[in-house]
Amino acid sequence: MEEEGSGAAGWVGLGLVSDVDLDGFVHHRAGDASPGEVAAAEAAPVLVRKTVKMSETCDFIPYGDGDGDVGDGNSEEDSTATPSDEPLDSAGSSDVPCEETNDTPDYIRRGAPRHGIAPLELFSHPAPEVGPGADGAQEATIGSGSVHETLHADEEKGKCNCCGQLKQEYSLLLREKEECRRVLEDLMRENELKNRECHEAQASLHELKMELMRKSMHVGSLAFAVEGQVKEKTRWCQLLKDLSEKFKALKTEHQILLQESLECKRFVSDATHMTTTIQQHVNQYASLECEFKDLKEKFAGKTKERKDLYNKLIDLKGNIRVFCRCRPLNGDEIEEGASVAVDFESAKDGDGELVVRGHVSSKKVFRFDSVFSPEEDQEKVFEKTAPFATSVLDGYNVCIFAYGQTGTGKTFTMEGVEGARGVNYRTLEELFRIIKERQGLFQYEITVSVLEVYNEQIHDLLLTGTQPGATTKRLEVRQVAEGAHHVPGLVEARVTSMNEAWEVLQTGSKARVVGSTNANEHSSRSHCMHCVMVRGENLMNGEETKSKLWLIDLAGSERVAKTDAQGERLKEAQNINKSLSALGDVISALATKSQHIPFRNSKLTHLLQDSLSGESKTLMFVQISPNENDVGETLCSLNFASRVRGVELGQARKQVDVGELSRYKLMAGRAKQDSKNKDAQIKTMEETIQTLEAKNKAKDLLTMNLQEKVKELEAQLLVERKIARQHVDNKIAQDHLQQQSSPYLRSPMAERNLNLNSTSEKPALLHHKDMGITKQMFSDSNTDTYSFHHLMSLSPEKENSHPEAGGQLLQPTTQNRRVSLCQGAAHRPPANPASRRSSLIPLPRRNSLMLPLPPPMAKQAAAAAAALDVITEQCSPPPVVAPNDKAGGRSKRIINSILRRSLQKKVIIRPALAAQSGRRAAATQGGGGMMTDAGRRARRVPVSGGARGGGVQQNRDKERGWNNGTSLRQHNL
Ligand SMILES: Nc1ncnc2c1ncn2[C@@H]1O[C@H](COP(=O)(O)OP(=O)(O)OP(=O)(O)O)[C@@H](O)[C@H]1O
Structure with missing residues (x-):
């Protein structure tokens, strides 16, 4: 205070000297x-x-x-x-x-x-x-x-x-005074210049304040509008997000529906293809069935025709056919010189006549179906036997047996020997051959049984094994059905081939009871009966047959006296003759068409009941000996055979299995039911396909509706976006128009810019340009508009990928804007003056919206703007000038030098002013001491006065917020 007062007095003293007349x-x-x-x-x-006037110093x-x-x-x-x-x-x-x-x-x-x-x-x-x-x-x-x-x-x-x-x-x-006067004049001129600059700066500052207030109001309105738009944008973003999620869900559902649709289409296509294929197969099956039916009918007709013709042929030949076969003379007979009593000359013509010469030069002629001389072999014999094998497979019962005197070759004819197989073997072979031939059309099941009737007992030869003569279980004949007889407990060996059948037959034949007689070293003492059961199925019509073939090697008939049989052999011979006699009785009864056929008189006839009845075919080989010594037995046998040949068995009847027929009918019913079920399944599949097609169409329709809905929502969103933008633009334009209508808010800076921009002088274009400029300001000022556009341009995927981005982007921006508007502009200076240009307050632009000022004011405004630019540059923190910024550093150096010079001059000037002031105080108070103090302390004025006055000024500058840099430089100086 003391130094400050002294300094002031010194200046006042100098001022007084200037005021008073210098002549005293x-x-x-x-x-x-x-x-x-x-x-x-x-x-x-x-x-x-000096001669300087007071008005100059006071300036x-x-x-x-x-x-x-x-x-x-x-x-x-x-x-x-x-x-x-x-x-x-x-x-x-x-x-x-x-x-x-x-x-x-x-x-x-x-x-x-x-x-x-x-x-x-x-x-x-x-x-x-x-x-x-x-x-x-x-x-x-x-x-x-x-x-x-x-x-x-x-x-x-x-x-x-x-x-x-x-x-x-x-x-x-005087020279010093002149120099001082010149210096004082310079200082006064500089003072005047500085004073003018200060005035201009003050005017500019005022304008800036007004501009700042106007901009703050404008930014406030913009912030309010943008805040509303941000809220609206947030709402729209949320709506867009929801719509995107819905759209995604709809897309997913659409994809699922599409896949289901494709699957349904494929299923429909497959089903259609399957239906077509099934229909084709059905049609093909129907045509084939018709064709098969025709062929079957034709085949059945032809088969029936063949059978009829064959049966007619058999009938014409007789159901009981008798072949006569004569064995050759054996070695003993040839040695004995036995003569041949049978003449086969007439038999060579095929008439079947046989002449037997008796002892008394008599001849007896026999006629049979076939007569085989001793020279004819087994094959020749079988040629005439083979048709019976066919009849067996056609379902007829056939009985082939050999009858004759002991040792006449019955066994030889039926069984044969190695290298000369008999009828049994060849018949079985023929059976399997025909079965193989009919394979695919018929299916047969062959079972074989071997039994013997020995002493009127039925024995199963397959049970005894390979031990001949072993005691076997006695079997009985039972009638199982009308016209059908069966031996319960009889072993029936199923065979599938000729070898198996022959092996079984051989097994049973080995077990047959044989003995040595005078007539035959290996005489058969029993009736060996081979029963071949045939179950046939016509695969074409399902007809089944069950027939049997008897291959019987009868025991030899013999005269007991001639064979001199005794004991067991006698008993065997008596039983054999008895059974053969019973056979003769049956045949006689059949021949006479007696009401009663004595089948039960012997086991043999009982077993052959169904094969000797009128529904079967019978072939009898009557075996004779050519030896003249055996003419009586031969005539006996031939007579018996002739009697058998005269028997009419009637028309043979096919043995149809009724059970199989019913089973066939059942199968036909099942097939019909299956066909109905398949038709029902096809119908169900067609209904399912139709349902799936309808469902698929409904889903397609739903998908199309959803897609259209999404498109409508997107279009609506775009329209509302445009409306929101237009609303913001209109609001900004209205604000600017209101500002234009208030000319006192014009900024000298804007005026200067407008002067620089010739296009801004065209009022007609101002409004449109202002709209564009406003948009540009709105978009270039790094304010929320950028965020707004940025957010508006955000796609749903980006928002989804960075859900916090929008909020983070929005929130701080809004907060910054509020801080800069409410606190920085109205109540406090910006914390960092350098960031002022990056704040939310838009700086004056060259193409501002302000209207041009009058020319004199424009000049002042331009000068003020230039000064303001310099001051604004000084407002930025000088100590932190970037070293690389050469241009900025140069300008700052220039400004610093100007300020330094100005302060130096002030230092020089202030003592004079203090002395002037002190002199005035001395004049008013009349004390020279005051003047002396003032003049003495005038040297300290810049330091102390700068400290206090600079502090006050600094506070004021701080309040103004733009002259801090200058104040600081004052302190530094
Ligand atoms: N046609 C023939 N050709 C050659 N040899 C034959 C013929 N017929 C029979 N024989 C022979 O005569 C013999 C007796 O025959 P076989 O045993 O077949 O008579 P059989 O009638 O069966 O006698 P039995 O009734 O006692 O059994 C056998 O050795 C056999 O080889």
């Missing part, structure tokens, strides 16, 4: 001050003696004081306000020692020692003689008054020398 002198009061102070006080008027405004209380051209206020605001401390000022500072002019310091007085005293003495000019006269007038009071006459010479020196000093002082 200032006298020193020796009693109130020390000599040094007096000299300084008296020297001061000399120093500030000077200390640097940084922009509040209008100084430098406004009112010198009276300046000179009086400074002491009143900062009163001088008289006590303190008197305590300040009078010391010679560095600011003391050199000529004062040089002149004082020479004259033995204080430097300021030199200025208190009047100049003795001066040079030409008004000033010299004036100085001479002053000097005459003081010389006559102090000097004596005897000191004339010394005075002359002193006057000379004083003149020189005076001339030096």
